[in-house]
Structure formats: C-alpha cells, structure tokens
Amino acid sequence: SQTIHQWPATLVQPVGSPLSLECTVEGTSNPNLYWYRQAAGRGLQLLFYSVGIGQISSEVPQNLSASRPQDRQFILSSKKLLLSDSGFYLCAWSRRGNEKLFFGSGTQLSVL
Amino acid sequence: QQPVQSPQAVILREGEDAVINCSSSKALYSVHWYRQKHGEAPVFLMILLKGGEQKGHEKISASFNEKKQQSSLYLTASQLSYSGTYFCGTETTGGFKTIFGAGTRLFVKA
Numbered sequence: 517s518q519t520i521h522q523w524p525a526t527l528v529q530p531v532g533s534p535l536s537l538e539c540t541v542e543g544t545s546n547p548n549l550y551w552y553r554q555a556a557g558r559g560l561q562l563l564f565y566s567v568g569i570g571q572i573s574s575e576v577p578q579n580l581s582a583s584r585p586q587d588r589q590f591i592l593s594s595k596k597l598l599l600s601d602s603g604f605y606l607c608a609w610s611r612r613g614n615e616k617l618f619f620g621s622g623t624q625l626s627v628l
Numbered sequence: 629q630q631p632v633q634s635p636q637a638v639i640l641r642e643g644e645d646a647v648i649n650c651s652s653s654k655a656l657y658s659v660h661w662y663r664q665k666h667g668e669a670p671v672f673l674m675i676l677l678k679g680g681e682q683k684g685h686e687k688i689s690a691s692f693n694e695k696k697q698q699s700s701l702y703l704t705a706s707q708l709s710y711s712g713t714y715f716c717g718t719e720t721t722g723g724f725k726t727i728f729g730a731g732t733r734l735f736v737k738a
Contacts, residue, residue, distance in 0.1 A: 560728040614658040619669035
C-alpha cells in the first residue's frame with residue numbers, strides 16, 4: 517500500500533533562518549507531488565507541484581522554492597524565512613491528474 | 629482561479645441536512661471534496677468527473693453540473709462526526725493541479 521511521510525510535525529524558526537521540509541512517498545512510482553500551505557483558519561493554497569523528477573511548477577511567487585531530487589521525494593525550502601511564511605504545510609500526492617489527493621500529516625511552521 | 633464555496637459556515641443540530649456549494653469561473657474536468665478536522669490533514673470524500681455524475685458515500689453525496697461549472701455536497705441526517713471544514717477542489721481539463729476553495733466550516737451540535 518502507498519504511504520506518504522512528512523516531517524517534522526512542528527517547527528519553530530526565527531525570522532531570517534533557512535527552511536527545509538521533506539516529503540517522501542512509498543509504494544508507488546512517478547506520482548504527482550504537491551505542496552500546499554494553509555494559514556490559520558484559511559483555505560489550502562497550492563504552492564508547487566511536480567509531475568516528474570526535476571520538474572517543478574510554481575503557483576505563487578514567494579519566498580519559497582521546491583525541488584524533486586528523486587522520484588518520490590519532494591522538498592520545500594527557503595533561504596530566509598519571513599513572518600508571513602508561518603502556516604500549516606501539507607505535502608500531497610496523486611497518481612495522475614484528476615485523481616484524489618493523498619495528504620501527509622502536515623508540518624505546523626511558526627516563524628517568530 | 630480559486631473556486632467559490634458557500635456558505636462560509638453552517639451550524640446544524642444532529643439529524644439535520646446541509647448543502648455546500650462550489651462554483652468556478654473556469655470549465656472544469658473534475659471536482660474533489662475533502663473534510664478537514666482541526667490540526668489534521670484533509671481527508672478525501674469523493675471525486676466527480678466531467679459527465680454530470682452524482683456520487684454517494686454513506687449519507688454524504690455530491691453532484692457536478694459541468695455546464696454550470698458547479699458542484700454541491702449534500703449531507704443528510706448529520707452526525708456529530710461530520711463537524712469540520714469542507715473543501716472543494718477543482719481541476720481543469722489537462723491540468724495536473726487541484727485548486728481549493730476557501731472552505732465551509734460545519735458544526736454539528738447534539
């Protein structure tokens with residue numbers, strides 16, 4: 517069966533510090549991968565998605581970047597965090613377009 | 629473009645029904661519905677593909693009118709466990725991404 521791992525569960529970082537969140541999927545190959553962010557009490561904002569190794573599509577210009585160094589690994593990064601980067605970050609995967617999304621358990625990031 | 633959900637919030641008593649609507653300004657190929665409990669990841673409920681189909685999941689069902697670019701989620705005989713935030717997500721033809729609405733907060737009380 518397929519599983520998705522996302523870590524850490526919580527993270528508190530000072531403004532200006534770097535960020536690296538990692539997500540891995542097991543039990544499938546060539547998944548579509550996604551990073552979403554959810555501000556407190558708000559909806560799910562799509563940040564990045566990838567349909568293959570090394571291929572990244574950015575949805576919103578911002579202080580973040582994403583990489584997919586391996587087929588089932590998706591990394592979200594920042595060189596210098598801003599207060600506005602705080603939120604609940606969710607990694608997700610699907611087999612292909614127009615199929616259901618499987619979400620990781622999320623990372624609650626607080627930038628202070 | 630983000631789909632529009634309505635209402636923003638609903639308060640129900642156990643056993644009452646509710647309808648949550650989702651509309652888009654773009655032609656859609658599919659509509660997803662998810663439920664999220666506070667502090668947890670969203671959980672998939674159902675997906676509806678172009679073709680105007682209706683689906684059901686226990687006492688939760690949904691419809692998709694592709695001509696109107698609208699979908700509705702129907703919750704019947706609500707239970708306490710139905711409380712949470714419901715999100716619709718939309719995909720366009722040939723797209724690889726799901727764009728979510730702002731969510732509808734549903735609270736079911738005893």
